[in-house]
Amino acid sequence: MASRPAEQRGDARQLAARLDAEGVRNLALTWVDNAGIARVKAIPAQRLVQAAERGVGMSPVFDVFTSEDQISPSEHLGGPDGDLRLFPDLDRVTTLAAQPGWAWAPADRYDQLGLPHPACQRQFARRMAERATAAGLDLRTGFETEWVVTRAPAGPPPAAADTYEALDYPCAGPAYGMTRVVELSDYLRDVSEALTVQGVEVLQLHPEYAPGQFEVTTAPGDPVRAADDVVLVRETIRAVSQRHGLRASFAPSVVAGEVGNGCHLHLSLHRDGESLHRAADAEWGLAPDAQAFLAGILGALPALLAIGCPSPASYLRLQPSHWAGVYQCWGVENREAALRLITGAPDDLDGGHAEVKTFDAAANPYLAVGTVIAAGLHGMETGASLPAPTVGDPGVLGVRERARRGIVRLPSTLGEATDRLEKSAPLSEALGDVLHGAVLAVRRAEEARFAESDAEEIAAATRWRW
Structure with a gap:
């Protein structure tokens, strides 16, 4: 898995220190699936540097989840195989006012080689x-x-x-x-x-x-x-x-x-x-x-x-x-x-x-x-x-x-x-x-x-x- 640039790791260290000073202990990384459900992986805030460098694993099968969590396989997605990496957008890391001890960041999804996941909705919006x-x-x-x-x-x-x-x-x-x-x-x-x-x-x-x-x-x-x-x-x-x-x-x-x-x-x-x-x-x-x-x-x-x-x-x-x-x-x-x-x-x-x-x-x-x-x-x-x-x-x-x-x-x-x-x-x-x-x-x-x-x-x- 390709890692993120060194400057991003430095930004993540500074951000992790700020979160710690604010009493943030957990970071919710979200993306929104095709049924409109916000899915999440949460990590300890102290692991932000590792997440920014190597991402957090999540299966691509969620791209074909329905709103009731049923799997609807498509030609390209839907099986048990494979894994993706969630990379937090460091510019959007936000301490949550109504959830003490928590912060949030939207995530972009990449494959294990560091290439953009073709079904990543956030990157699609960015391309458009x-x-x-x-x-x-x-x-x-x-x-x-x-x-x-x-x-x-x-x-x-x-x-x-x-x-x-x-x-x-x-x-x-x-x-x-x-x-x-x-x-x-x-x-x-x-x-x-x-x-x-x-x-x-x-x-x-x-x-x-x-x-x-x-x-x-x-x-x-x-x-x-x-x-x-x-x-x-x-x-x-x-x-x-x-x-x-x-x-x-x-x-x-x-x-x-x-x-x-x-x-x-x-x-x-x-x-x-x-x-x-x-x-x-x-x-x-x-x-x-x-x-x-x-x-x-x-x-x-x-x-x-x-x-x-x-x-x-x-x-x-x-x-x-x-x-x-x-x-x-x-x-x-x-x-x-x-x-x-x-x-x-x-x-x-x-x-x-x-x-x-x-x-x-x-x-x-x-x-x-x-x-x-x-x-x-x-x-x-x-x-x-x-x-x-x-x-x-x-x-x-x-x-x-x-x-x-x-x-x-x-x-x-x-x-x-x-x-x-x-x-x-x-x-x-x-x-x-x-x-x-x-x-x-x-x-x-x-x-x-x-x-x-x-x-x-x-x-x-x-x-x-x-």
Whole structure:
């Protein structure tokens, strides 16, 4: 196994000394699998130097684990053979505010010879970000994370087979109501403080629509860092919730028939310090490359759903007239459009941005940012153009009127979305055979697992998976 450069070993020694001075005794190294589950290997913090030099072992079979830990072998992955090395990103080592004695770092995965693992989702996101840079783009991304909080039961969490579980919400206020903030002010303060201490900039924190539901929006950054932040945000909320006797669910559908949790992806395009969303005299303020990039995303949305909405539970959330963006259309400040253009205030120096509304927290955030970039770059390469923006709720239009306007329903099942991903040449090329095949295998297995389940059974079985 090839070792890391000497300068990285020196950085690791300094970092290990700092962690020791802060009372950190354990370091959690995470990566996110294709089912959206954050997997982990934990090491004593004093072994950070060895981990930075030689990595930490982990089987490649986890690339084909489902959300219920079943193995779904693909052509390239799935057997008992082989091993990988997890290398912590030293720049992202973070002391955890809500887990005393612990620190966290995202990991990149390599094979035993030191070569990048072809199914490493984090390195995939980095490759796509580098492609965007090579195309002259400065791409910034950020996420909104939604979650539902309930009181923790006295006993152990229910098994997945226990499909009917009464949820005990700790707040009774109305949607978006200040009452919820008052009722859980200590909890929300601790969430905000923990994220801030950990270096995550919080832009907004507020109640959402469903019972017990909240949302936090964090500052945009480079795509890999933004995806890292999603993992850190989610696990921080989970830890703070536990310390308050609460449980947090990030599942797309917590209760069947109610509004689910999204994890909306925001992105903005810049070049040479100038926003491509504020082009003078350009239609909708979008420079030609920004139009083509967004058109590429819009065109790829049926396939992207298999990445951003990777569970059968995701499709319980994707209902018309629920601000989930279930039609393949875009709009200016239209929260029913799958791709929403946010113009921003006229004096906003950073310019506007766009939002992919369909995605949820079951998605691997590295796959989400990577495939969206790949779709956008394909739009630029092919000179794609945006159709007319959609105004109003397409869900209230008749079928013929939607057809006249060229507005079609996005896939309504995971199987349909997976079929579209399998046939998408741009996304297949970007992902590569190994990662593309592993994603397809996991999606097919998830679809088969719940093929005979009703909505309530799907929601209950996946409620505490993410």
